[in-house]
Amino acid sequence: MATTRGGSTVPVADGAGAGTLLLPREGGVRRRRGSMAAWTFLVPNLVLVVVFLLLPLVLAIVISFQKRQSLGTPEFLGINNYLDLFRDGVFWRTLWNTVLFTICTVPVGMALGLGIAALLNGVLPGRTLYRSIIFLPLVISGVATGVLGLWMFDQYNGFVNNLLAVFGIVGPDWQSSGGWAMFSVILVTLWQRVGFDMLIYLAGLQGVGSDVLEAASIDGASGWQKFRRVTFPLLGPSTFFLLIMNLIYSFQIFDTVFAMTAGGPDYSTTMLVTYAYRSGFDEHGSGQLGYAATIGVIIYLITLAITVIQWRVNKTRDQLG
Amino acid sequence: MSVTALTAQDAAAGSSGRAKALRRSKRGRLFTLRVVLAIVITLIMFFPIYWMLVTAFSTREDLYAPGLHLVPQHFTLDNFATPFARFPVWQWFKNSAIITLLTTVITVVVNLLAGYAFAKVPFRGRNALFLILLSTMMIPVQAIMVPQFTLSIGLGLFGNIWSVILPESAAVFGIFLARQFFLAIPDELIEAARVDGAGQFKTFFAIVLPLCKPLVAVLVLLSFMNEWNALSWPLIALFSNEALFTLPLGIVTDLKSQYTSDYGAIMAITLLAITPMVVLFLSFQRYFVQGLARTGIK
Numbered sequence: 205m206a207t208t209r210g211g212s213t214v215p216v217a218d219g220a221g222a223g224t225l226l227l228p229r230e231g232g233v234r235r236r237r238g239s240m241a242a243w244t245f246l247v248p249n250l251v252l253v254v255v256f257l258l259l260p261l262v263l264a265i266v267i268s269f270q271k272r273q274s275l276g277t278p279e280f281l282g283i284n285n286y287l288d289l290f291r292d293g294v295f296w297r298t299l300w301n302t303v304l305f306t307i308c309t310v311p312v313g314m315a316l317g318l319g320i321a322a323l324l325n326g327v328l329p330g331r332t333l334y335r336s337i338i339f340l341p342l343v344i345s346g347v348a349t350g351v352l353g354l355w356m357f358d359q360y361n362g363f364v365n366n367l368l369a370v371f372g373i374v375g376p377d378w379q380s381s382g383g384w385a386m387f388s389v390i391l392v393t394l395w396q397r398v399g400f401d402m403l404i405y406l407a408g409l410q411g412v413g414s415d416v417l418e419a420a421s422i423d424g425a426s427g428w429q430k431f432r433r434v435t436f437p438l439l440g441p442s443t444f445f446l447l448i449m450n451l452i453y454s455f456q457i458f459d460t461v462f463a464m465t466a467g468g469p470d471y472s473t474t475m476l477v478t479y480a481y482r483s484g485f486d487e488h489g490s491g492q493l494g495y496a497a498t499i500g501v502i503i504y505l506i507t508l509a510i511t512v513i514q515w516r517v518n519k520t521r522d523q524l525g
Numbered sequence: 526m527s528v529t530a531l532t533a534q535d536a537a538a539g540s541s542g543r544a545k546a547l548r549r550s551k552r553g554r555l556f557t558l559r560v561v562l563a564i565v566i567t568l569i570m571f572f573p574i575y576w577m578l579v580t581a582f583s584t585r586e587d588l589y590a591p592g593l594h595l596v597p598q599h600f601t602l603d604n605f606a607t608p609f610a611r612f613p614v615w616q617w618f619k620n621s622a623i624i625t626l627l628t629t630v631i632t633v634v635v636n637l638l639a640g641y642a643f644a645k646v647p648f649r650g651r652n653a654l655f656l657i658l659l660s661t662m663m664i665p666v667q668a669i670m671v672p673q674f675t676l677s678i679g680l681g682l683f684g685n686i687w688s689v690i691l692p693e694s695a696a697v698f699g700i701f702l703a704r705q706f707f708l709a710i711p712d713e714l715i716e717a718a719r720v721d722g723a724g725q726f727k728t729f730f731a732i733v734l735p736l737c738k739p740l741v742a743v744l745v746l747l748s749f750m751n752e753w754n755a756l757s758w759p760l761i762a763l764f765s766n767e768a769l770f771t772l773p774l775g776i777v778t779d780l781k782s783q784y785t786s787d788y789g790a791i792m793a794i795t796l797l798a799i800t801p802m803v804v805l806f807l808s809f810q811r812y813f814v815q816g817l818a819r820t821g822i823k
Binding site for chain 1: 559567573574589592636638641646649657661668669676691692724726729750755756757760773788795802805806814817
């Protein structure tokens with residue numbers, strides 16, 4: 205079944221394939237009693253989701269049409285927040301930062317993850333230990349990763365610049381130069397994220413049968429050709445799952461950046477989500493809640509677009525499979 | 526690339542002894558190269574953690590001296606003592622622990638119940654509801670933080686820990702994990718319990734749940750991790766209330782902003798903050814791996 209291939213597309217495929225998993229219809233009283241029980245099981249979770257997720261989502265749209273500050277009564281603005289947003293240079297800048305960050309982290313992280321997975325796949329002494337250590341950054345908080353990254357890349361006393369000094373290189377200004385700050389955030393994110401890519405690809409590689417590879421060998425394929433023409437195409441579902449997960453993760457990155465650069469210097473590492481936070485709640489800001497909600501709606505729309513693409517593709521694959 | 530494939534390749538090729546020896550030495554070199562590469566990558570990945578350890582136990586003078594000083598030259602505990610004296614670090618720990626435990630319990634219980642309904646109890650609109658829940662899974666806090674903020678004020682939650690716990694318990698990722706696990710439980714088992722006169726709830730708690738220890742473990746660990754590490758929402762909900770700061774919040778707003786140049790202290794407290802997660806991860810790795818591979822990260 206396509207939904208379980210590689211063990212990775214699971215929650216995703218679930219939604220698309222839900223129709224096929226329905227239990228047979230039961231009639232009359234039985235069904236109604238089942239229904240009652242079902243709702244009792246569901247109510248606690250539904251109450252939480254409705255009050256703290258769905259209702260805020262609707263309210264976010266309402267508030268995005270208001271001028272609202274931390275204090276004082278809200279005032280209806282119509283689409284003015286949206287017009288302001290599209291004229292706001294900082295909005296476009298942070299959107300561009302987010303795109304740049306995503307482009308730099310997602311493909312590189314996946315390529316590294318695939319490389320490491322290929323390296324660790326098969327017999328290798330100490331393989332479990334390597335895997336655990338590479339996976340470890342994933343369970344550590346974004347805050348810890350961020351402050352650790354900041355210290356390692358500290359432009360005056362950090363390890364990275366001290367190491368470069370050993371080779372006679374004067375290290376870059378990781379904190380005061382916007383470009384280098386972004387680069388350091390990207391490197392730290394890759395460190396944090398590569399274990400996940402490795403893990404999913406390792407699981408995917410389990411599903412690539414040795415018989416196919418043997419067949420390719422007999423046909424005279426070289427190691428690289430086997431990888432390029434056989435293994436990689438068979439990893440398709442894993443690659444797609446990772447692509448979506450990483451896109452969402454990179455697009456929504458907040459903790460690491462906040463702890464590491466707080467979006468600075470200036471706005472050079474401020475992502476869209478960081479900008480939303482800064483507009484609404486930054487201690488130095490004016491508390492533009494309406495404006496922050498507007499950015500929130502844009503963030504939601506982009507997330508939704510990624511999710512829809514994911515559903516579409518999974519649905520097609522289910523039908524084909 | 527596996528060894529079996531290579532052996533089979535040799536057999537199939539049926540090559541001469543010399544070619545075979547050549548290939549074997551090539552394979553030996555390839556194998557050595559793989560081991561070396563794996564060790565190098567692992568060391569690079571581990572180094573930042575190691576550096577956190579070194580920093581936490583080094584004196585300020587050593588840290589700010591030029592050079593690499595790869596081991597602590599003058600072992601010290603000052604980096605722990607100073608921030609503990611200046612900030613309510615124990616309070617942060619306590620707040621983190623309370624908020625994390627309560628959030629974990631609520632999340633896991635409600636997710637288990639809902640997941641069971643989606644897997645085993647038929648009801649009208651099940652698929653539609655499932656899709657709606659699925660669509661909320663990826664919403665980031667920043668998209669809804671403003672209404673969540675006004676809402677928690679409106680509900681009278683603002684200023685106490687429930688303003689964090691309740692919104693953070695509105696997680697749906699566990700429903701999918703739970704549903705999947707429950708789907709694998711044979712209907713016959715549930716039917717048998719029902720025939721014996723057990724109600725839906727008795728069946729769930731007495732028959733199904735005891736079979737689901739791995740599922741519960743995964744859910745508990747992932748929820749715990751999410752909340753122990755959480756920054757985004759606590760940053761908004763607790764910002765004005767220093768007595769309720771959690772560890773990530775304390776590190777980012779108090780330690781980092783007032784101690785910007787004292788990385789020894791920052792690393793020491795951060796080390797303490799990550800220790801519970803590292804210990805949990807090392808003890809229950811299998812569950813983390815399974816859970817994270819299925820849900821991605823939230």
